Amino acid sequence: MKLSDVLIKPVLSEKINKQTEKLNRYAFIVGRKANKLEIKKAVEQFYGVQVKDVNTAVMPGKVKSRNTKAGVLTGRKPAKKKAYVTIAEGESIDLYGTI
Numbered sequence: 001m002k003l004s005d006v007l008i009k010p011v012l013s014e015k016i017n018k019q020t021e022k023l024n025r026y027a028f029i030v031g032r033k034a035n036k037l038e039i040k041k042a043v044e045q046f047y048g049v050q051v052k053d054v055n056t057a058v059m060p061g062k063v064k065s066r067n068t069k070a071g072v073l074t075g076r077k078p079a080k081k082k083a084y085v086t087i088a089e090g091e092s093i094d095l096y097g098t099i
Contacts, residue, residue, distance in 0.1 A: 001031065001033055001034060003038070003041060003042040003045060003046075005031050005034075006030055006031055006034045006038050006039055006041075006042040007028050007030055007042050007043070007046060008028070008029045008030060008031065009028070009029050010028050010029075010095045011027035011028060011082065012095065012096075013027075019084075023086065024086060024087055024089065024091075024092075025084055025086045025087075026043075026084075026085050026087070026093055027082055027083065027085070028082070028083045028085065029080055029081070029082060030056070030081050030082070030083045031081065032058075032079070032080075032081050034081065034083075036056060036083075039054050039056070039083045039085065040054050040085075043085050043087075049091045049092075049093060050087060050088040050091060051085055051086070051087055051088075052086045052087060052088050053085070053086040054083055054084070054085050054086075055083070055084040055086075056081060056082065056083050056084075057081070057082045057084070058079060058080075058081050058082075059079060059080045059081070059082060060079050061076050061077050061079040062076070063075075063076055063077075064076070064077055
């Protein structure tokens with residue numbers, strides 16, 4: 001898997017901001033087939049930081065429905081994989097500078 005396909009986008013939320021301040025931990029949406037070694041290598045290469053730990057979680061797809069003129073349409077959101085990356089002390093990633 002190419003490193004550019006590993007990291008899809010960073011997760012920006014209040015919960016992750018608190019973890020960033022306290023634990024120096026960042027969250028990313030990653031490719032479903034990416035493993036922890038590929039995620040570690042991609043974060044180190046793209047952001048120039050030293051990764052201490054990588055935890056992953058697969059978020060299952062959810063069933064969504066909506067009402068239309070034709071009736072109720074149901075569909076399914078795709079599943080995602082999240083990676084929680086802890087970086088070394090004293091280092092940081094500037095996620096807001098690239099928005």
